[in-house]
Amino acid sequence: xxxxxxxxxxxxxxxxxxxxxxxxxxxxxxxxxxxxxxxxxxxxxxxxxxxxxxxxxxxxxxxxxxxxxxxxxxxxxxxxxxxxxxxxxxxxxxxxxxxxxxxxxxxxxxxxxxxxxxxxxxxxxxxxxxxxxxxxxxxxxxxxxxxxxxxxxxxxxxxxxxxxxxxxxxxxxxxxxxxxxxxxxxxxxxxxxxxxxxxxxxxxxxxxxxxxxxxxxxxxxxxxxxxxxxxxxxxxxxxxxxxxxxxxxxxxxxxxxxxxxxxxxxxxxxxxxxxxxxxxxxxxxxxxxxxxxxxxxxxxxxxxxxxxxxxxxxxxxxxxxxxxxxxxxxxxxxxxxx
Ligand code: GAL
Numbered sequence: 128x129x130x131x132x133x134x135x136x137x138x139x140x141x142x143x144x145x146x147x148x149x150x151x152x153x154x155x156x157x158x159x160x161x162x163x164x165x166x167x168x169x170x171x172x173x174x175x176x177x178x179x180x181x182x183x184x185x186x187x188x189x190x191x192x193x194x195x196x197x198x199x200x201x202x203x204x205x206x207x208x209x210x211x212x213x214x215x216x217x218x219x220x221x222x223x224x225x226x227x228x229x230x231x232x233x234x235x236x237x238x239x240x241x242x243x244x245x246x247x248x249x250x251x252x253x254x255x256x257x258x259x260x261x262x263x264x265x266x267x268x269x270x271x272x273x274x275x276x277x278x279x280x281x282x283x284x285x286x287x288x289x290x291x292x293x294x295x296x297x298x299x300x301x302x303x304x305x306x307x308x309x310x311x312x313x314x315x316x317x318x319x320x321x322x323x324x325x326x327x328x329x330x331x332x333x334x335x336x337x338x339x340x341x342x343x344x345x346x347x348x349x350x351x352x353x354x355x356x357x358x359x360x361x362x363x364x365x366x367x368x369x370x371x372x373x374x375x376x377x378x379x380x381x382x383x384x385x386x387x388x389x390x391x392x393x394x395x396x397x398x399x400x401x402x403x404x405x406x407x408x409x410x411x412x413x414x415x416x417x418x419x420x421x422x423x424x425x426x427x428x429x430x431x432x433x434x435x436x437x438x439x440x441x442x443x444x445x446x447x448x449x450x451x452x453x454x455x456x457x458x459x460x461x462x463x464x465x
Pocket of ligand 1: 174175176177256257314318320349375376377378400401
C-alpha cells in the first residue's frame with residue numbers, strides 16, 4: 128500500500144515538474160522570439176505583378192519591425208519558372224529554420240511535394256497568387272492562400288467596356304458596322320485565373336448588351352513580349368478589323384500596345400487586369416481604356432500578417448475574415464482614365 132502511495136506521490140511530483148517545464152518553455156518561446164525568418168519563393172521574379180506584391184511585402188516587413196521591435200528576415204528566392212528549383216528552395220528554407228514559408232507555386236497542381244516537406248518539418252505555409260488544388264489545401268490546417276477572385280476581376284473588366292459602349296459606342300465600333308470585333312490575349316493555360324477571366328469578361332460584355340464578335344485569340348502566358356508578337360501577327364492578318372483587345376493581365380495589354388505603336392495604330396481600345404505600376408501609367412496616359420487593380424497593399428499585408436501570426440504561434444487576425452479558415456481574397460477596383 129505504502130509502495131503504491133509513494134508511486135502516486137512520485138508520479139504527481141513528476142507531472143508537476145513537467146507542467147512547470149512546459150509552461151516555462153512556451154513562456155520562453157514567446158519572450159525570446161525577437162526575430163522572424165520568413166522564406167518566400169516566387170514562381171518568377173521577373174513577373175511584373177508578382178514584383179509589385181514583393182515590394183509591398185518588403186514594406187510590410189519594415190513597418191512590422193518598427194512597430195513590434197521584432198527583426199524580420201524575408202528570405203526571397205526566385206524559382207525562375209522551375210518547380211524543381213522551388214522544391215530545393217523549400218528544402219533550404221526548412222534547413223535554415225524558417226518559421227513560416229510564403230510560396231507562389233510554379234506549378235499549382237504540384238504543391239503536394241512542398242506540402243509534404245512543410246508538414247514533416249511542422250512549418251506553416253501561406254501560398255499566394257497561384258492557387259493549389261483544394262485537395263492539397265485540405266491536407267493540413269496550417270496551409271493558407273491569398274489571391275483575388277478571378278470571376279470578380281473579369282466581371283469588373285467587362286464592365287469597363289460596357290460602360291464605355293453605353294457612353295460612346297462609336298469609340299469602340301470604329302467602322303460603324305454595329306459589332307465590336309475583338310481579340311483576346313490569355314494567360315498561362317494551367318493558371319486558375321486564365322480560363323475564368325476569359326469566360327467572364329466576355330460574358331459580362333454579352334450581359335451588358337455589347338454586340339461582340341471574336342476575331343481570334345491566343346495564349347501569351349502573361350508576358351509582354353509574347354503578347355506583342357501575337358498582336359503584331361494579328362494586325363497583319365486582320366488589317367483594320369480589330370476594335371478591342373481584351374487582355375487577361377496588364378503586361379499582355381502593354382505588349383499589345385507595343386505592337387500597336389510599332390504599327391502606328393491608334394484608337395484601338397484595350398483592357399487589362401492587375402493595376403501594375405506600368406499598367407496604371409498606361410491607363411493614365413490614355414493608352415489603355417482601363418484595368419482592374421488588385422489592392423496590392425492589402426494583398427501583401429494579408430500574406431505578411433498570416434505569416435507573422437503563424438511564425439509567432441499566435442491566432443490569425445480575425446479582421447482577415449478568412450474563407451473556410453484558410454482563404455483570403457484581396458479587394459480589387461476598376462481604374463480608368465476618366
Ligand atoms: C495573375 C496576374 C498575372 C501574373 C500571374 C502569375 O493573377 O494577373 O499578371 O502575375 O498571376 O501567376
